Amino acid sequence: MRVWNKAAVMAAALTGMVYGAQAQMNPKEKLAAALKAIQDNYVDVMADEKLVDAAIAGMIRELDPHSRYFSREEALQMREAMSGSFTGIGIEYLMQRDSVYVTQVIPEGPADKKGLQPGDRIIAINGKSVAGQQISNYDIMKMLRGEKNTPVTLQIWRAATQAPFTTEIVRGAIPDKSVKAAYMVNDKTGYIALRIFNSTTRQEMDKALEELKAKGMQNLILDLQGNGGGYVEAAIGVADEFLKKDQLVFYSSPQDGGKDYYYTSGSGQFMEGKLVVMIDQNTASASEILSGALQDWDRAVLVGRRSFGKGLMQKPTALPDGSVMELTGARYFTPSGRSIQKPYHGAQYDDNVATRMASGELVNAGVVHFADSLKFTTLVSKRTVYGGGGIMPDKYVPIDTIEYNGWLQDVSDAGLVNKAVFAYIEGNRTALHTAYPQFTTFLNSFQLPATVVEEVVEEAQKAGRPLQPANAARLRNLLALEIKAQVARQLYSGNTYYTQVMNSDNESYRKALEIISDANAYNNYLPVVKPAAKKSAKK
Incomplete structure (x- = not known):
């Protein structure tokens, strides 16, 4: 047993005073010294990797709300989440009464090809019982997912046959779609909902637009409600669907103060035809890049509530061990020059809905006030739009407070x-x-x-x-x-069916449909601008 006496305590205090009197040291050396001090003196043994991860995460917390650090494992999970697919058997399931029930079977997926049906009950996975075991959803997911082309053996109980059977399913790539729903509202109007911007978004949009156009689509409602963003490249790709060649989507300004410009390629499928975009308080980042460009070019009517207000671009920087720092590398601006980043020095930055509900903004557009310095004009019809803290829609729709009960x-x-x-x-x-x-x-x-x-x-x-x-x-x-x-x-x-049912009681959706179905209403928001007459050459 070690006994601390008064002299030892005084010595420790004096040592601290001596250290305090030392000249300032190189900050990098200081960090290494702190790590060594913890390793040598802390009561428990701490892994270097855990301490360094914590140090990096602490540094990044001092930057802004959108710079993040991902450990090696987290970075792998993030890459999979944004890849547009994952490896599994292709089912959705529900834990009910301590049992795993299949609720959906993804068409053409491995489970579908082996004959699994909605309503089937999974009794065991790879010989391990999952019935009556109170296993978490996450643990079930880990058991069903795995390496591509590896088998998983399921024991199934089917009510129609009242008998169990065993089937082996080989895991494969399962699409994790960014297009949440796509359908025809009526003979002329299509609807597409985007939940995220990932590596397959442009291909998915191409396919959805092609299929809807084949069904007679002339007008489109694009739903970005709740879309928190994703890859900037994907947002440019979607903007490309609607804007003409060489139209500016946005520009960014990095640390050196220069400007990088991002233009469309002219390879889109829906450059003509009426377009209404639905946004809300959770529409953020890449979604705001897209909706801001469409508003600035007078290409779409925006319906809903003011967007989140994230105008910062993150640049992933990989570290040698596979971990990733996602650092804010630039601010972006819409084609008219708007920055839509809201102030982020404050505790209520992420508590978006509660803050705006408390201010009254979500039920009354008049609560939102923009300074004259934030006033900009659109590039075609010269309408007034505003920067600073999100994108304000052309048609405001208050939130249904009961829906958010x-x-x-x-x-x-x-x-x-x-x-x-x-x-x-x-x-x-x-x-x-x-x-x-x-x-x-x-x-x-x-x-x-x-x-x-x-x-x-x-x-x-x-x-x-x-x-x-x-x-x-x-x-x-x-x-x-x-x-x-x-x-x-x-x-x-399919999620499309869920969305169609829920849209039947969505006020922003109803307003979007009203505007897009009425030529006069649509043109009131987006006046038709006739091209200037060409001057005849003087002889």
Whole structure:
């Protein structure tokens, strides 16, 4: 046992005073000295890698909210997330009553080719029981995913046969699409929702536009609500679909103060035709690059609420061990010269919805005030637009405060919605397919039984989440809509069906459709500018 006496304590204090009197040292040497001091003196043994990771992360926290550090493992996960695909068997599943149930089978994926069906129950994975084991969703995912071309053996229980069977599925590349939904709203108008900008976004947009045009699309609603951005190159690629050749998408200004310009190539598929873009408070980064360019060139009407306000570009810098520093390397500006970066020195930067809800901005456009110094003009019709803190839409649509009610989120987080959806489909799958063989019929005619909603309300009450009387009717309707949308996604296998159902109660979507369907309304936002007459040459 080591005993510390008064003399030793005084010596330690004097040592600290001596150190304090030392001349300043090279900061890099200081960092190395700190690392060695921890290694030599800290009570527990600490791995060098863990300490260095923490030091780098600490340095980056001092920069801005968007510079980030990814460890070697995190960097690998990030690359996979942005690659547009992952390796797996191609199913979506749900943990319900301590069992793993298949809710969707991705068409043409490995599981689909082996005959798995929605409603199948996975009993065991590679011989390990997963029924009644209280295994987490993350652990199930790790068991199903793996190296490409490696097998995974599943034991399945199928209600129709009332018997288990075993099947081996070889893992393959499963698309992780950035186009969340694409469909025809009516005979002339198409709809595309983008959830992210990744390495396959341009190819996906090409395919979606081609398919919609083949169905007669003349107008397009592009939904960027909730799209937090992604690769800048992908945003340029999507802008290329709508803007003519050599039109500026944005320019950036790096550390040296110069300017880098990014133009379209003229290889797009939808340079003509009416275009409405939906944005909201969570539309950020690459989404703002795209929507800002389309607004500045008077190419689209923007509908919704002011975007997030991220005008900083990150540059990935790989370190020798495979970790990555994603550093803010430049500020970007829209074609008219707008910077849309909002101030980021403050605790409320990321608490975007709560901050804007508290200010009243999400329900009243008049709350937003722009200084004259932030005033810019569009490049064709010379409309007034503003920089500084996000992109303001041309048509403001207030948020549905009931839709963002905490009760709905609590009920969903508690798994009560998933439980209701699963129970309803499990008991009615055959009857639903018979009554609604086509999604259009389901969308227009299906009414969720009120008893399903009431069961969720009762379950929520028992769990300490009572429905508030003031908004009870509206909350019940929104709950019924969510359940109907999830039923559609599972019955018809696709997120497009979920989105179509949810759009039926989306006010921004309704406004976008109104504007794009009315030539006068559309032209009020985007006046037709006649080209200047050419002057005759003097002789």
